[in-house]
Amino acid sequence: MVIGAGALGLSTALHCAIAGRSVVVVERHTAGSQASGRAAGLFKSVQADELRTRLARRSITRALTFADWAGVPLPVARSGSLLIARTTRHREYLAQELTQSRRWGADVREASRTELSYYQPAGDEYALWCPEDLYIEEPASLIRACLAACGRLGAVVAENEAVVGIPVTAGRAAGVETERRSIAAPVVVDAAGGWVRQVAGLAGARVPVAPVRHQLLITEPTAQIDPADPIARIVDAAVYLRPARGGLMVGGFESGPMPVDPDQQPAAFSTDDMPLDLGVLRKLAGQVAAETPVAETAPVAEHRGGLFTMSPDGRFVTGPVPDLPGLWVASGCNGSGFSSSLAIGEALAAWITSDTPPPGMTALAPGRFGPLTDDVLISRGLWQYAHYYDPAGGAPEAAGPDR
Numbered sequence: 001m002v003i004g005a006g007a008l009g010l011s012t013a014l015h016c017a018i019a020g021r022s023v024v025v026v027e028r029h030t031a032g033s034q035a036s037g038r039a040a041g042l043f044k045s046v047q048a049d050e051l052r053t054r055l056a057r058r059s060i061t062r063a064l065t066f067a068d069w070a071g072v073p074l075p076v077a078r079s080g081s082l083l084i085a086r087t088t089r090h091r092e093y094l095a096q097e098l099t100q101s102r103r104w105g106a107d108v109r110e111a112s113r114t115e116l117s118y119y120q121p122a123g124d125e126y127a128l129w130c131p132e133d134l135y136i137e138e139p140a141s142l143i144r145a146c147l148a149a150c151g152r153l154g155a156v157v158a159e160n161e162a163v164v165g166i167p168v169t170a171g172r173a174a175g176v177e178t179e180r181r182s183i184a185a186p187v188v189v190d191a192a193g194g195w196v197r198q199v200a201g202l203a204g205a206r207v208p209v210a211p212v213r214h215q216l217l218i219t220e221p222t223a224q225i226d227p228a229d230p231i232a233r234i235v236d237a238a239v240y241l242r243p244a245r246g247g248l249m250v251g252g253f254e255s256g257p258m259p260v261d262p263d264q265q266p267a268a269f270s271t272d273d274m275p276l277d278l279g280v281l282r283k284l285a286g287q288v289a290a291e292t293p294v295a296e297t298a299p300v301a302e303h304r305g306g307l308f309t310m311s312p313d314g315r316f317v318t319g320p321v322p323d324l325p326g327l328w329v330a331s332g333c334n335g336s337g338f339s340s341s342l343a344i345g346e347a348l349a350a351w352i353t354s355d356t357p358p359p360g361m362t363a364l365a366p367g368r369f370g371p372l373t374d375d376v377l378i379s380r381g382l383w384q385y386a387h388y389y390d391p392a393g394g395a396p397e398a399a400g401p402d403r
């Protein structure tokens with residue numbers, strides 16, 4: 001039983017179905033309609049620690065071979081990516097990432113050039129070339145592929161049906177209650193994205209994540225952009241860029257992000273109700289305007305956003321919920337939940353179906369933090385968001401062992 005048909009819920013459901021389990025996914029709105037359908041679709045092999053590198057690279061492999069193991073085609077742009085630094089501190093940081101990512105198995109090299117149709121270098125950049133990186137042009141295509149693959153294996157995805165209760169019987173989560181019915185299940189996976197805490201709360205459990213707004217824009221098409229160009233991440237500006245629909249996608253990580261607690265919103269709150277602020281993206285685009293003027297000047301064709309679930313140490317929150325057997329969680333996306341979903345779903349399904357954690361996965365279990373107040377949870381989550389490309393930027397006290 002999976003609650004939420006975003007990338008994490010659908011991937012977990014698909015992998016449980018592949019393992020021969022009977023699976024029902026219940027989704028309050030429509031599949032992929034919240035964070036997953038609004039993602040930039042970027043997959044990134046360079047990560048801040050070995051476990052995340054392994055999961056990110058596994059997801060890249062799973063995306064490239066999706067048709068082989070899931071039986072459904074998945075369109076993928078094998079673009080590669082550039083990580084670009086323009087300050088001394090960020091040059092040093094990228095040099096460190098080069099060494100450690102190679103040690104952890106990623107194919108990363110010093111880039112011989114940084115010139116792109118949409119990025120004219122100043123000349124003093126230091127850049128890494130990451131040939132393994134890719135993107136999925138329209139995030140809905142991953143959702144559609146997972147839905148089709150689930151359908152082939154008999155997994156049921158019930159849309160427009162909200163979970164309103166999680167009954168606990170003899171100390172175990174025993175299924176879900178929706179607005180319309182009760183469904184008994186020995187395993188319940190909370191994959192409710194920005195609502196993961198509210199859903200866990202239905203069973204009296206607590207999941208340590210803080211939802212934070214993230215936005216991107218896509219410019220109108222322009223002949224200036226070569227659609228075959230790679231992804232570029234300007235790490236000192238915390239900005240990412242890629243070709244999209246004939247224009248340029250511009251997103252980034254502002255230093256003063258906005259936490260959004262669905263508990264403080266009306267009960268029907270969905271991503272469509274979340275206020276967007278183009279000013280945030282304009283400011284980020286301004287930081288790369290010298291090299292990428294089109295990011296600042298081209299008319300905007302689409303502006304979208306949704307919720308990240310940030311955790312106190314920037315790592316996924318995935319595994320069994322402490323003190324409540326039968327309840328599992330797939331969350332703590334920290335901005336990488338779309339791209340890591342294929343590996344996270346695979347690992348979580350293996351954990352659930354074999355009752356044995358795959359190597360390294362206990363480090364992501366939701367019980368690892370101990371008690372935290374909401375204020376601490378939010379402030380650490382905001383710090384992780386603001387340092388997405390820049391975890392070297394002065395870790396807060398107790399931000400986590402790897403930061």
Ligand SMILES: Cc1cc2nc3c(=O)[nH]c(=O)nc-3n(C[C@H](O)[C@H](O)[C@H](O)COP(=O)(O)OP(=O)(O)OC[C@H]3O[C@@H](n4cnc5c(N)ncnc54)[C@H](O)[C@@H]3O)c2cc1C
Nearest residue numbers: 004006008028035036040041042163193306333336337339
């Ligand atoms: C603008 C933007 C760009 C991003 N870019 C990237 C990127 O390039 N790469 C990357 O890896 N990640 C990216 N992300 C992050 C990524 O989108 C998320 O990490 C990922 O989609 C999270 O998936 P999810 O399944 O946890 O959440 P969601 O997709 O939000 O799915 C959760 C689902 O649970 C449902 N739900 C909630 N409550 C209930 C209930 N009571 N009953 C039933 N269903 C319920 C919701 O309706 C929702 O559909 C981006 C996010 C945003 C907003």
